[in-house]
Amino acid sequence: MGKNKQAQRVKNNGMPSNSGRRAKFLDTPIDFSTVRSGRYVAALPLSDINEVEMNRLDSNVRIILKKMNKKNPITKYKALHEFATLCRDSEISIVEGMLPFWPRLYSALAIDIKRTVREAAQLAHAALVKRIGKSVAKYLKLLAGAWFISQYDVYPPAASIATNSFNVNISNLLITIIYQFIKNVF
16 A cells, blocks of 8 residues: 655766765775866876875875865965974975975965965965975976065065065075066066
8 A cells, every 4th residue: 555665766867875886985095186167187286296206295294285275265274384384393305295296286375365375375385495495496486476476465464474485585696587587578
């Protein structure tokens, strides 16, 4: 007298959720990638770095880098403070190991909508550059644009931090060369 059992109904005739299918994804390694506008976009510069070098990173560094790619501004803010602390307290080899990943992240975080994230990005960048010193020269071409533009941020604390770290870490001769180059280009 009861109803005949029918298959489980799901929206849009899709397949019902299955914990077995979800469990197989737990075995896959962490991927630092996102999908935006229907195409694959690497969140980290994987073209410059091979998979072996990324696997050499400390697990804490990987987690911090992944947190910086999240959408939530509070998560980004906390990750940037963890990153700055890591730059100050960890060994120089660990800091130099994450340096290839920093320019892309910094360029995105320096123009974030939330001013607290921009300020934290400048603090983290200042801590990184102070710690590694001249080793940043290899990546200066990638960092210079965001670093220079950040000096004119509409949020004064972020602009102040960017200006101070730029003036402290870049010699006066290099500053004049950069200004001359910009003047000639524009």
